[in-house]
Amino acid sequence: MRIIVxxxxxxxxxxxxxxRLSVTGDELADVLATLRESRTALESVVLSTCNRIEVYAVVxxxxxxxxxxxxxxxxxxxxxxxxxxxxxFVLRGYAAADxxxxxxxxxxxxxxxxxxILGQVRDAYLAAAATGNAGMLLDPLFRRAIQVGKRAQTETxxxxxxxxxxxxxxxxxxxxxxxxxxxxxLVLGAGQMSRLxxxxxxxAGVTELAICNxxxxxxxxxxxxxxxxxxxxxxxxxxxxxxxIVIASTGAPGFVLHAxxxxxALQRRGQRPVVLIDIAVPRDIDPAVAALGNAYLYDIDDxxxxxxxxxxxRERLARDIERMIQEALQEYSxxxxxxxxxxxxxxxxxxxxxxxxxxxxxxxxxxxxxxxxDRKLLHKHTxxxxxxxxxxxxxxxxxxxxxxxxxELRVFAQLFGVTEEDVRQWQRGTLWEDGETVLSxxxxxxxxxxxxRASLQRGTNADAEGAARPLHPVLR
Amino acid sequence: xxxxRWLYDAFVALYALSLVLFFGDAVLPRRLFNRAGLVCLxxxxxxxxxxxxxxxxxxxxxxxxxxxDALLVWAWLIVLVTLVVDAFFRIDLVVFLANAVGFAVAAFxxxxxxxxxxxxHQGDLLLLHVAFALLSYAAFxxxxxxxxxxxxxxxxxxxxxxxxxxxxLPSLERLDTYAFRCVLAGVPLLLVxxxxxxxxxxxxxxxxxxADPKLLATAALWLAYSTALLLRIRSGWGGLQxxxxxxxxxxxxxxxxxxxxxxxxxxxAGG
Numbered sequence: 001m002r003i004i005v006x007x008x009x010x011x012x013x014x015x016x017x018x019x020r021l022s023v024t025g026d027e028l029a030d031v032l033a034t035l036r037e038s039r040t041a042l043e044s045v046v047l048s049t050c051n052r053i054e055v056y057a058v059v060x061x062x063x064x065x066x067x068x069x070x071x072x073x074x075x076x077x078x079x080x081x082x083x084x085x086x087x088x089f090v091l092r093g094y095a096a097a098d099x100x101x102x103x104x105x106x107x108x109x110x111x112x113x114x115x116x117i118l119g120q121v122r123d124a125y126l127a128a129a130a131t132g133n134a135g136m137l138l139d140p141l142f143r144r145a146i147q148v149g150k151r152a153q154t155e156t157x158x159x160x161x162x163x164x165x166x167x168x169x170x171x172x173x174x175x176x177x178x179x180x181x182x183x184x185x186l187v188l189g190a191g192q193m194s195r196l197x198x199x200x201x202x203x204a205g206v207t208e209l210a211i212c213n214x215x216x217x218x219x220x221x222x223x224x225x226x227x228x229x230x231x232x233x234x235x236x237x238x239x240x241x242x243x244x245i246v247i248a249s250t251g252a253p254g255f256v257l258h259a260x261x262x263x264x265a266l267q268r269r270g271q272r273p274v275v276l277i278d279i280a281v282p283r284d285i286d287p288a289v290a291a292l293g294n295a296y297l298y299d300i301d302d303x304x305x306x307x308x309x310x311x312x313x314r315e316r317l318a319r320d321i322e323r324m325i326q327e328a329l330q331e332y333s334x335x336x337x338x339x340x341x342x343x344x345x346x347x348x349x350x351x352x353x354x355x356x357x358x359x360x361x362x363x364x365x366x367x368x369x370x371x372x373x374d375r376k377l378l379h380k381h382t383x384x385x386x387x388x389x390x391x392x393x394x395x396x397x398x399x400x401x402x403x404x405x406x407x408e409l410r411v412f413a414q415l416f417g418v419t420e421e422d423v424r425q426w427q428r429g430t431l432w433e434d435g436e437t438v439l440s441x442x443x444x445x446x447x448x449x450x451x452x453r454a455s456l457q458r459g460t461n462a463d464a465e466g467a468a469r470p471l472h473p474v475l476r
Numbered sequence: 477x478x479x480x481r482w483l484y485d486a487f488v489a490l491y492a493l494s495l496v497l498f499f500g501d502a503v504l505p506r507r508l509f510n511r512a513g514l515v516c517l518x519x520x521x522x523x524x525x526x527x528x529x530x531x532x533x534x535x536x537x538x539x540x541x542x543x544x545d546a547l548l549v550w551a552w553l554i555v556l557v558t559l560v561v562d563a564f565f566r567i568d569l570v571v572f573l574a575n576a577v578g579f580a581v582a583a584f585x586x587x588x589x590x591x592x593x594x595x596x597h598q599g600d601l602l603l604l605h606v607a608f609a610l611l612s613y614a615a616f617x618x619x620x621x622x623x624x625x626x627x628x629x630x631x632x633x634x635x636x637x638x639x640x641x642x643x644x645l646p647s648l649e650r651l652d653t654y655a656f657r658c659v660l661a662g663v664p665l666l667l668v669x670x671x672x673x674x675x676x677x678x679x680x681x682x683x684x685x686x687a688d689p690k691l692l693a694t695a696a697l698w699l700a701y702s703t704a705l706l707l708r709i710r711s712g713w714g715g716l717q718x719x720x721x722x723x724x725x726x727x728x729x730x731x732x733x734x735x736x737x738x739x740x741x742x743x744x745a746g747g
Binding site for chain 1: 505507629633634636638639640642643647648649650653711713715716717
């Protein structure tokens, strides 16, 4: 079994193509049903956003699965598979799982570290889980991806660094004034930039908003839209004294706020600082204001500098997130290995239980006068012997499975007298029902050479990725 | 003390190592540096606690009667608070900066000359006096650290330098609040320490010289901190003025502890 992903994103396909493939909420159920009914995709999850359409699937054969998904997507786009092929990317095993986690963490997004994608990954997973498309392999993989996405956001705060000029203004105000919920905001000008800044400020919790514009009607329109109040232009000085944040974005040809006006307002404010953001070109606020104590003045170039610094910081944080992803992938690989050895553990335990049951039956025959209490006591203690004897071997079996030591597992099974047939019996209903067991006999010469080559390649990849233990075959 | 000396040396060595790691994390942010620094700091804290417990057992009373012990407890308090702050509040860089102060105190304890005992063990009153004084010093040390962080952040914001420290330092408003709260805790603690010291001197010595330089300097410091506090509460005095005042006052605390105590009859050689 292999995990694969076939899809396209903003890096591989133009928007005209992406919109043709895009799966809306209503269509998702149909697409999932088609995938569920196919014999090729054992499990599937469809992730469709404005920047990407990706189909994650668990398939028996990677090649057949890829062909099937390519054809499915081409049919949806109304194109021949060969026409669509250059715009599609296909990833298998480890690369597919790694890609999913990078997507969930926002590392594959147009703006690195954006947070919206995590919700979209979760929605895609929930939809697939609800219809039964996500099963024993994709379910834990997506849950891990969502976990690592949440961890990336909470531990690094990568999404909190502003990447737009208007949001950078809010971020700067927060760095000075802290919580903005109690801050009073004065907006000079009623244009598009003012509107964007107000939207970000209200998202940050600002409730007290005053708008001052030479054309009163435009100020009134903006005030109505954002539940603010209008300040007449001749009352600007008074409003300045009451404001913690001033956003200036008028179309005036010269300065509309002079150092003397701001100095007078600061005197009325006592020691409370004021943040002045000048996003107008030509500038609205006299640069001499920056020299006043308790006044923090920033213009459009400063905000652009903040955005660039934020992007660089996001890149740096992305490296920390990459490490979290590697940890999550190793955990997933370990979990897969443990699942593989579960039938063997169950077979060994069944053997132990059978011995215990036969000992109990023998004791009951030889000691017929045992009371119910004695029988329970004997049962409890004989079970305890079985459990204690098996505890360490089971732990070691899990460790051997994680290290990929199938030869040792075979020896182990032989020591306990467990046959391949016993393991197959316990393998029913698990991930590996139709596949080989951990005790499957050694393969032929040709296949052994192929596996040896694969293991060499794996070793090289593992070195490159700094992986500590070999990956489970599903991820190779 | 000789028996526990290796504990103290190991504490200082681990404390130094943790500081180096936190410095690395401050300059080149790496999660590994930060985690390793925290492990070293926690280990240093455990060693210092064991050392202090050993002193407690050996002396039969709280180990606060010598300048060495007092300085060590001061450093221990700083480590304890930073570990708690890191676990529950996650204020970036405070662990590094506060422990830079803590390590300076611990190093001063290790290398300062003389081994003076303040006074013969005179019961709980003197012990409480020293304990309250050290708690207030710890509060003032944190007020100093937050004030220093405020000055740094203010500098980056005014110079428009959007470097890593700008990202990692909290907002000016938060730093101002933290510094204010630390002073708010330190002022009553120092007042209690002063009152207990006066009562102890009256009861034990029968008289108290108000011309004692340590007494005068401590009273002046308390007045300075109280004035800053009053101005902040009554007239919204805050921001740069308050943090500059905090830094000035903490310098006074250090001078009072390290220099003026040498001229005090009651606090010979420190404390």
